[in-house]
Amino acid sequence: MGNRLTQIATRTGDAGTTGLGNNQRVCKASLRVHAMGDVDELNSHIGVLLCETMPADVRELLVEIQHQLFNLGGELSIPGYELLQPEAVAALDAALERYNAQLPRLREFILPAGTRAAALAHVCRTVARRAERSVVALGNEEAIGDAPRQYLNRLSDLLFVLARVLNRVDGGDDVYWKSERLARGDD
Numbered sequence: 284m285g286n287r288l289t290q291i292a293t294r295t296g297d298a299g300t301t302g303l304g305n306n307q308r309v310c311k312a313s314l315r316v317h318a319m320g321d322v323d324e325l326n327s328h329i330g331v332l333l334c335e336t337m338p339a340d341v342r343e344l345l346v347e348i349q350h351q352l353f354n355l356g357g358e359l360s361i362p363g364y365e366l367l368q369p370e371a372v373a374a375l376d377a378a379l380e381r382y383n384a385q386l387p388r389l390r391e392f393i394l395p396a397g398t399r400a401a402a403l404a405h406v407c408r409t410v411a412r413r414a415e416r417s418v419v420a421l422g423n424e425e426a427i428g429d430a431p432r433q434y435l436n437r438l439s440d441l442l443f444v445l446a447r448v449l450n451r452v453d454g455g456d457d458v459y460w461k462s463e464r465l466a467r468g469d470d
Contacts, residue, residue: 304360321414405444
């Protein structure tokens with residue numbers, strides 16, 4: 284990867300370009316920079332979520348996810364470079380299976396609400412979906428590996444599940460959408 288930053292205000296981006304990890308300069312509005320920014324924003328939102336009280340195993344999982352998102356950002360910053368490993372996707376699959384098994388079956392849509400931690404997990408989920416769309420758009424224009432797209436897809440699912448887990452930490456529950464169809468008894 285490129286040189287480590289020793290100076291933050293370099294003024295090299297004043298003309299609307301930024302440097303990638305391979306020292307190539309690209310427009311700040313490029314699909315690659317958008318994808319990098321969305322992944323960075325997701326990582327930052329997870330950092331905010333980690334400020335909340337939560338079970339230790341969920342905290343450890345989210346910290347590992349932050350590290351993997353940093354790997355993903357590194358991969359996106361260098362065209363043709365692969366840093367995110369397929370094992371990272373498999374780890375999300377295992378976490379999805381583990382946490383989803385603890386939850387009751389959904390019978391209706393839920394609102395992105397409940398505890399503050401759960402609501403923040405839902406924000407992370409929506410940012411993960413946006414990051415996924417950015418990576419897909421980049422992949423339509425440039426060759427990128429499968430792992431970045433797969434990781435973000437699984438991560439958004441996991442964040443939904445973790446929001447449900449976090450709503451139950453102190454005996455709470457999901458906040459269900461008040462469906463008119465269900466209120467009438469239609470199935």
